[in-house]
Amino acid sequence: MEKNWTISIYNKKILKIVHIIFAASMSGSLISILVILMVKENCNIPAENIFGVDLSILKIFTWGVNYVFFALALTSFIFGLFTEWGFVKYRWIIAKWIITLSMFALTWFGLGPAINGMTSISDAGLNNSAMSGEYLNFQRSAIIFSVMETIAILLVFFVSVLKPLGARKATQRIKQKTVVLIITPLIIIGIGFAAMNAIELNKIRNLHIKSMNIGSIGDGTYNGEAKAGSYVYKVKVEVKNHRIVNIEGIDNRKSPYVSYAEGVFTKIIKQQNVDVDAITGATTTSKAFMKAVENALDK
Template sequence: MPQLSASQQKLLKTIHLLAAGLWLSSVIILMLLPLLSRGITSGDEIYMYNRAYHFIDMLILTPAAIVTFLTGLIYSLFTQWGFVRHGWIIYKWIITLLIIITGTFYLGPMVTKLLAIADAKRIVALQDSYYIQGEVIGLSAAIINSLLLIVAVLFSVYKPWKNVKR
């Protein structure tokens, strides 16, 4: 495989770090956003809360996660880091894929459905069992994903489990 030049690696690293930072920031915001929903008293507020949550999830977090994944893929293919040469890289791949797959096939559709429920039912959505369960699952996922991504950042800095034995 051809290797990236030093300047190409720096550009790729810049894009990767910006995307990963945006991804982590978005997940933390989604973790904290339910604090805002505690004061909701009208149907329009519940709808706008869900619209903002959906916007962050679909138009900021998702693209940032995809760019992080793609730049990581390019890094693994075109630099000496590889996919499984170091344990900390293996962790990052597992976590990245786990979060993206879970978000794509479960959490994303759930957030879209919660927005539809909030739009249709407005304040009554707060008594809908699917809506209540979805809120709990969304908060739990945001907490878990925040912790997993923070650990990925720490591993990127401290690089534990260097050189996996084959």
């Protein structure tokens, strides 16, 4: 007979409290994001303040939605594995998992990219009508997805409290040991990949960028490149009257983050310094571009 690992009643109460706190934090964060976005949509915020507002939204999303979502999923998994609720024993639990997975998709493919793109563009500066148009599209998308996610988490609360649909007639029960044997390796592999990716990204973000004396560089056009991860980023830098007057990316990979990161060129030209603040939301790529500009001018 298989031995079941079940947490005590006391620990189950603690787990429930933590789970509710995470759920409340996420719903509060989503509502806060939605309110700020609606205020932005209907009020004329000065251009110089837009990035500060977007950065606040990004911070709320990162800590209050993104990280909290994974914590919420973890407590849900513990509930399913180590309590009598299970994963598919009740139809309302299945409904909760479907809604939760839907929220993950909305976060990963919708709300996250919209907020990230919005913040990256405002950090680079709304310099032309094309950027302004793209920014507004991201803002409207962020509003739509935040409304959808808010409705979804309210549905989760509704299902959790009312527990509709009743028990499911299962012909065969999923063994706890089987779930552990399947999920544990997947979790270990996922953590391993995430750790390696974080180490690589951190290495790029901490690249040393030299403070160069632009006034000592002769006029001309200089090409440079820098490797970041599996990609090589190339730039063309034009110097005139001992000033950087233009920077262009050359034959780089097609990605929205590359487009956002190119906003760092405007900062370099404005400050006449290669070591500037990276573009928020495209930190890694903009850091690689800075290194490419440094390598070009260092010739």
